[in-house]
Amino acid sequence: MMTGTTGSDATPTKAHSGKLTRGHKKKARTRQQLIDAALRIYAEKGAGELALNELAREAGVSNGTIYNYFRSKEAVLEAVAIALAENLSQQVNVLSEGVTNGAERLAVGVRVFVRKAEKDPNWASALVNVVRYAEGMRSKLAANVLKDLRAGYEQKLFSFDNEELAIGLVVSGAMGAMIDVVEDRAVEHHGEIVASMLLQALGMDREEAQAIAYRPLPA
Template sequence: MAPSTQPTPPTAEPPLSRGHKKRERTRRGLVDAALRLFSRKELGEIALLEVAEEADVSNGTIYNYFRTRDEMVEAVGIAMATEFSDAVSSLSQHVPSGAERLAIGVRMFIIRASNNPQWASALLRVFHFDRAMRSRLAIHVQTDLRAGLAEGVLAYEEESTAFDLVLSCTIGAMRAVVEGRAVVGHDARVAEMILKALGAASTKAKEIAEAALPAPP
């Protein structure tokens, strides 16, 4: 009899243990506590034990997760960047144009700042401090930049400069929202200006920036 050619079914991942789930909940609680503190205070003013108090855990517990304040800041930055940028990416995954996806991302970060100033304040404080957060954001931005260039909508010359422009303008727009300086339709206006700066034609940039945002799945 010939040997079977049917593929071997994949091995199922073992379920998380109760202890592992508890550890993840505790770590998430510490990150959330740090996030709340970052929205109220400068990073240099926050100590690990203050985060432990905010999270309502013992002083010794936090050192099981973070040895230094820098480690904690990195964890918060990565969590913020990953969760929201992944959510934006998921929302725009069926949008074929890289330039359109880029505009959607810019607008949604600005809109989120308007809807949740506490989140925005924390992100603004962490952004300039944590390199890992910027690296995580780069994954999505660079993909959309390259697609926009390939499709002929964008016409920038140097990718790292284009990336810095997108992030700097978006962060500046979020700061304007938090500080009450944003104008009506701030998200679309900023997206339009970014697209123009990246080489998009004025008419195309306006059309993309003012398009309806994709509906949540």
């Protein structure tokens, strides 16, 4: 009697768990579908131009589906910004793993931004449009830069008068380099040149900055 009860309880639990798993996966796929569609719209029109009904059409879902995930275009922007910042941060962190030199870490980050823009100009255009509006994304990028700036400063590689302005210099320089790529103004070795110039602006001499900026990216 007790054995039969236990078996009976276990079967529905597994089935219910399976349904939840499939449901969560489908919801995650739809959310990603919406984020990808928003990226395409941002790349083409800018972050201030997105309308939720247009997003629904671009993503191939009903208008009602949108509201299961996002209540406003500001919520869409925030989700896209977080996704972009996390994606970029993950790529930079993977490449910088094991690199302790603050200047080299900063150069790797700048070059990753530029190379990503060169490979996918639409993505870069979306990023440039989004970062103007998304405070959370700017904060995320600034936090990553800050770690490398402080490491370089403690290692006596950098010399600057104001930390906040130094962060703004690096972030603005990287964004400017991406805009150059998007607007077809990039030159050969664009990422390396920008990284070298930023390192020099942070107090390094030209020869040392160039040596670091042109090192092969970590595997």
